[in-house]
Amino acid sequence: MLGTRATEDAAxxxxxxxxxxxRGLVKRYKDVLAVDHIDLNVGHGDVxxxxxxxxxxxxxxxxxxxxxxxxxxxxxxxxxRDPMRHGARALEGVxxxxxxxxxxxxxxxxxNLQLLAALDGNDAASRIDEVLDVVELSPRAxxxxxxxxxxxRQRLGIAAALLRRPRLLILDEPATGLDPAGMRDMRAxxxxxxxxxxxxxxSSHQLxxxxxxxxxxxxxxxxxxxxxxxxxxxxxxxxxxxxxxTSDDTRxxxxxxxxxxxxxxxxxxHGLNLQADEHHVGELSLALGGAGVAIFALTxxxxxxxxLFFRLTEGSGAADGAGGAEPKAVPVG
Amino acid sequence: MSSVAANPPTARQPLAHRRRPSTLAVYRWxxxxxxxxxxxxxxLGLMIVLPLIFVVFESVHHGHNHAENIxxxxxxxxxxxxxVLMLLFMSGFFLPxxxxxxxxxxxxxxxxxxxxKTILTRSVDxxxxxxxxxxxxxxxxxxxxxxxxxxxxxxxxxxxxxxxVTTFSGTVVSAPEALLLVFAANAVYLIPLFALVGIGxxxxxxxxxxxxxxxGTIGLVILLFIVAQIPGLExxxxxxxxxxxxxxxxxxxxxxxxxxxxxxxxxCALYGVPALVAAYLTLLRRDVAGG
Numbered sequence: 001m002l003g004t005r006a007t008e009d010a011a012x013x014x015x016x017x018x019x020x021x022x023r024g025l026v027k028r029y030k031d032v033l034a035v036d037h038i039d040l041n042v043g044h045g046d047v048x049x050x051x052x053x054x055x056x057x058x059x060x061x062x063x064x065x066x067x068x069x070x071x072x073x074x075x076x077x078x079x080x081r082d083p084m085r086h087g088a089r090a091l092e093g094v095x096x097x098x099x100x101x102x103x104x105x106x107x108x109x110x111x112n113l114q115l116l117a118a119l120d121g122n123d124a125a126s127r128i129d130e131v132l133d134v135v136e137l138s139p140r141a142x143x144x145x146x147x148x149x150x151x152x153r154q155r156l157g158i159a160a161a162l163l164r165r166p167r168l169l170i171l172d173e174p175a176t177g178l179d180p181a182g183m184r185d186m187r188a189x190x191x192x193x194x195x196x197x198x199x200x201x202x203s204s205h206q207l208x209x210x211x212x213x214x215x216x217x218x219x220x221x222x223x224x225x226x227x228x229x230x231x232x233x234x235x236x237x238x239x240x241x242x243x244x245x246t247s248d249d250t251r252x253x254x255x256x257x258x259x260x261x262x263x264x265x266x267x268x269x270h271g272l273n274l275q276a277d278e279h280h281v282g283e284l285s286l287a288l289g290g291a292g293v294a295i296f297a298l299t300x301x302x303x304x305x306x307x308l309f310f311r312l313t314e315g316s317g318a319a320d321g322a323g324g325a326e327p328k329a330v331p332v333g
Numbered sequence: 334m335s336s337v338a339a340n341p342p343t344a345r346q347p348l349a350h351r352r353r354p355s356t357l358a359v360y361r362w363x364x365x366x367x368x369x370x371x372x373x374x375x376x377l378g379l380m381i382v383l384p385l386i387f388v389v390f391e392s393v394h395h396g397h398n399h400a401e402n403i404x405x406x407x408x409x410x411x412x413x414x415x416x417v418l419m420l421l422f423m424s425g426f427f428l429p430x431x432x433x434x435x436x437x438x439x440x441x442x443x444x445x446x447x448x449x450k451t452i453l454t455r456s457v458d459x460x461x462x463x464x465x466x467x468x469x470x471x472x473x474x475x476x477x478x479x480x481x482x483x484x485x486x487x488x489x490x491x492x493x494x495x496x497x498v499t500t501f502s503g504t505v506v507s508a509p510e511a512l513l514l515v516f517a518a519n520a521v522y523l524i525p526l527f528a529l530v531g532i533g534x535x536x537x538x539x540x541x542x543x544x545x546x547x548x549g550t551i552g553l554v555i556l557l558f559i560v561a562q563i564p565g566l567e568x569x570x571x572x573x574x575x576x577x578x579x580x581x582x583x584x585x586x587x588x589x590x591x592x593x594x595x596x597x598x599x600x601c602a603l604y605g606v607p608a609l610v611a612a613y614l615t616l617l618r619r620d621v622a623g624g
Contacts, residue, residue, distance in 0.1 A: 063622060068622065069621065087458045097451070098450060099447070104446075104448055106369050106371075111369075116455055119455035
């Protein structure tokens with residue numbers, strides 16, 4: 001066991017394999033089902049939001065992905081390698097942290113990074129100054145981490161991840177506890193890393209963060225995926241609501257309620273609100289015209305991620321989508 | 334952060350041809366972590382202070398009767414009797430206590446602080462981490478034993494000179510030979526101490542609680558001492574781990590009595606090896622979610 005060695009990654013790793021592929025992932029703690037048959041598909045270059053309320057199973061899923069805990073059922077592969085079978089080799093090209101990044105409080109930031117670089121091998125140690133610069137911790141690198149603020153530890157966590165030159169970055173609530181400026185900087189860094197073609201799996205319950213950064217999302221609730229797919233698909237399908245103002249709102253209300261494919265019709269002081277896809281909105285506008293009701297304004301209002309999130313996680317509806325042009329039905333509940 | 338985030342160090346390497354760190358590298362860092370913690374020096378400090386107190390006390394009370402042990406009777410005749418007496422005095426509790434302080438803490442502390450998950454998400458396997466931690470705990474145990482012996486020897490020689498000593502069998506050995514025997518006796522004492530380290534590492538891994546593991550390890554030593562005193566249980570005494578703490582005395586006879594050393598070697602293996610295997614399997618299979 002002692003002695004430097006080269007791994008045989010070529011035999012087990014696959015540069016082209018999906019960065020994260022989870023199938024039927026289950027984690028049960030006695031009577032508690034923390035993760036319930038989760039499937040994840042994170043593709044190359046994705047900034048993938050893993051979204052859900054606290055306790056939904058996000059962190060447990062990430063722990064399984066990193067091989068920290070053993071799935072009760074199912075598998076997860078990182079670039080085609082299962083951490084349960086391949087151990088540390090499955091984490092080649094993968095970096096990040098689960099929950100808050102943890103360091104040795106009695107060591108300086110630089111010593112902590114030196115230690116982690118030693119555990120990474122390769123030329124990680126030569127990048128310590130570089131990553132400290134990236135997270136702007138160089139002036140405090142000689143200070144013990146025990147005296148660091150939460151935000152500084154989060155930044156050091158990013159620095160520690162970058163030491164590995166990751167191709168997949170797994171970040172669990174990276175902006176939690178940061179002040180507004182820290183959150184802005186963290187998002188800017190993540191965006192920059194994504195621009196460098198690093199695949200990012202970002203767990204968060206901060207909807208603006210996900211909306212700003214992610215192109216694909218999985219929304220989990222009570223351990224189950226209630227939506228997985230492109231964020232744009234989710235917003236287009238789940239949130240196609242319109243505001244309608246006509247010459248006769250009473251008559252328009254009757255027509256809209258009678259129109260198939262038009263749902264959640266309600267009246268407000270500003271007109272009518274309704275939900276429908278483009279096809280059915282077109283049919284409604286023709287019906288209104290045929291009935292002699294003039295349309296003053298028909299304004300589409302894309303739902304915010306927050307609207308969709310609450311709709312999905314509070315069980316009032318399901319917006320189904322999938323990775324690709326064809327939406328895939330994902331059970332809600 | 335944003336101002337410099339423009340240049341993240343992300344030049345990618347292919348997955349193949351990466352070199353992973355050796356267990357030796359992980360072990361070195363375990364030693365550095367130990368060296369950076371105050372707790373480490375508590376045990377070492379105790380091992381330095383106790384021999385010094387002993388020597389000062391004996392210097393002041395040099396007329397005291399020590400008829401129960403041959404080395405005690407010659408304490409003021411040769412400084413080389415001091416490390417033997419100190420080993421006799423400290424082998425039952427203080428040295429095991431120092432070993433337990435580190436072995437009981439070495440996994441549980443990291444588990445509790447969440448740093449175990451930090452190192453397990455790097456390029457090292459759990460087996461490497463376990464091996465490095467076990468070796469580090471053993472290294473520490475050996476360090477406290479030899480630091481204690483060195484301090485006792487130096488203090489004894491300064492106080493009473495570098496002279497020949499009489500062994501348990503009544504044979505006089507020269508000072509250089511006695512020095513060699515002191516070293517060998519301490520080395521042999523490491524056999525049961527390493528077994529205890531194995532138990533400490535097991536408790537550290539299984540309990541995930543430093544205090545529980547340290548107290549459990551030293552509590553086991555106390556329990557075995559009590560068991561050894563229970564009438565009717567004399568038959569199991571030779572197989573108690575605590576009885577092996579005196580195995581080194583076979584070296585201080587002429588000719589050398591190897592039987593207690595050989596006996597303790599396999600008895601200690603019966604304690605230490607299963608403990609380490611169980612600790613390894615526990616760490617290998619267990620969920621790391623702490624911190």
